[in-house]
Amino acid sequence: MYDFDTVIDHSQLASEKWAAVRQDMGPNSDDVLALSVADMEFTTAPEIIEALHRAVDGGVFGYEYCTDAYYEALQSWMSEHHHWNIRKEWITPSDGVMTAVFTGLRAVTHPGDAVIIQRPVYYPFTNAALRNGLTILNNELVQNAAGRYEMDYEDLERKASEPRCTAMILCNPHNPVGRVWSAEELRRLADICVRHGVTILADEIHADFAYPGHEVTMFSTLGEDVAAHCMEFTAPSKTFNLAGLITSNVVIPDAALRRSFGIAADNVAGLSVNHFGLVACQAAYEHGADWLNELRTYLNGNLEVLREFASGNDAIDLVEPEGTYLAWLDCRKLKMSAEELRDFMRYQARVYFDEGVLFGDGGAGFERVNIACPRSMLERACEGVEQALKHR
Numbered sequence: 001m002y003d004f005d006t007v008i009d010h011s012q013l014a015s016e017k018w019a020a021v022r023q024d025m026g027p028n029s030d031d032v033l034a035l036s037v038a039d040m041e042f043t044t045a046p047e048i049i050e051a052l053h054r055a056v057d058g059g060v061f062g063y064e065y066c067t068d069a070y071y072e073a074l075q076s077w078m079s080e081h082h083h084w085n086i087r088k089e090w091i092t093p094s095d096g097v098m099t100a101v102f103t104g105l106r107a108v109t110h111p112g113d114a115v116i117i118q119r120p121v122y123y124p125f126t127n128a129a130l131r132n133g134l135t136i137l138n139n140e141l142v143q144n145a146a147g148r149y150e151m152d153y154e155d156l157e158r159k160a161s162e163p164r165c166t167a168m169i170l171c172n173p174h175n176p177v178g179r180v181w182s183a184e185e186l187r188r189l190a191d192i193c194v195r196h197g198v199t200i201l202a203d204e205i206h207a208d209f210a211y212p213g214h215e216v217t218m219f220s221t222l223g224e225d226v227a228a229h230c231m232e233f234t235a236p237s238k239t240f241n242l243a244g245l246i247t248s249n250v251v252i253p254d255a256a257l258r259r260s261f262g263i264a265a266d267n268v269a270g271l272s273v274n275h276f277g278l279v280a281c282q283a284a285y286e287h288g289a290d291w292l293n294e295l296r297t298y299l300n301g302n303l304e305v306l307r308e309f310a311s312g313n314d315a316i317d318l319v320e321p322e323g324t325y326l327a328w329l330d331c332r333k334l335k336m337s338a339e340e341l342r343d344f345m346r347y348q349a350r351v352y353f354d355e356g357v358l359f360g361d362g363g364a365g366f367e368r369v370n371i372a373c374p375r376s377m378l379e380r381a382c383e384g385v386e387q388a389l390k391h392r
């Protein structure tokens with residue numbers, strides 16, 4: 001039995017998530033709960049902590065390479081958890097996923113090209129495109145009558161066929177709307193991109209979080225034609241709460257794309273890996289499965305808390321997530337502007353969520369809630385919103 005109930009004392013930690021509350025709301029914000037940035041309010045798996053202790057005790061921190069054992073741990077994890085058999089030569093260990101996505105974009109685009117993203121989406125994708133001199137083609141996700149987000153394939157086809165469109169960044173599972181794209185949906189997307197020579201950069205950082213009834217399809221498993229047109233970005237950071245160790249693994253099955261990626265990385269002095277990140281990643285993939293299983297069960301319970309909260313009021317709806325530990329709350333019935341909604345949550349409800357509008361205009365009126373926290377914290381957050389709704 002692992003412990004997900006203990007509330008972490010942040011007073012001695014330099015947590016970005018909690019610092020943002022103080023920074024934005026000032027000193028009288030100690031009671032405000034931060035359920036924003038996508039890291040967890042849990043300590044990582046004890047098996048990983050033990051491996052890190054051993055690494056510290058070894059006392060040698062010189063330059064190092066990735067060992068066979070490191071690659072094997074990653075390969076076994078992907079094979080067992082995602083039915084995905086990857087070859088060692090396909091893997092490039094890297095620092096953060098976003099660093100690798102930047103590199104991937106530089107590898108397959110030229111300044112002035114266009115890249116497709118699907119808003120509302122993790123907003124650093126926009127930054128990655130703009131910083132690389134690319135134009136953004138937004139293939140906006142659309143909600144069906146039941147509120148479930150879907151892709152607009154006609155629009156995607158139009159955008160992919162634009163002559164300067166050379167890349168697409170896919171997010172699967174999708175942050176923030178929580179979709180786990182089905183194999184059929186991905187196949188349709190892939191057919192369009194392959195037909196128009198658009199390389200897909202598949203960000204699969206949330207791949208280890210699918211709720212029961214949903215299964216993540218790793219992009220290149222769709223077929224050889226697809227594998228020849230994609231780069232995949234994986235990491236243990238969301239799964240095991242290791243974001244501060246800045247370690248990810250890029251998987252590129254196609255040799256020519258891999259070469260382009262390598263050149264793009266070398267042009268900025270290469271992607272570097274960190275001793276502790278490698279140790280933690282290997283330990284996570286070798287010994288972290290039980291912890292993750294229990295965590296998933298716990299998150300399921302947290303999701304149930306949020307479901308009850310949403311069904312207990314008529315102003316806020318939950319867009320049922322299929323994956324990730326992020327939940328997307330539809331607050332549009334409150335009929336507040338983005339600023340009013342933000343202030344309502346922060347100053348009335350005393351909760352600090354991520355504002356939906358950050359993820360694109362279509363996110364206006366939504367709040368993204370990070371449910372990877374002790375249940376008591378989530379319950380307090382829901383209670384805060386409930387009280388604020390009553391007194392509005």
Ligand SMILES: Cc1ncc(COP(=O)(O)O)c(C=O)c1O
Binds near residue numbers: 237246
């Ligand atoms: C979809 C997605 N990609 C990338 C990242 C960031 O990854 P990294 O910290 O490794 O750059 C996040 C973090 O929330 C994310 O949600």
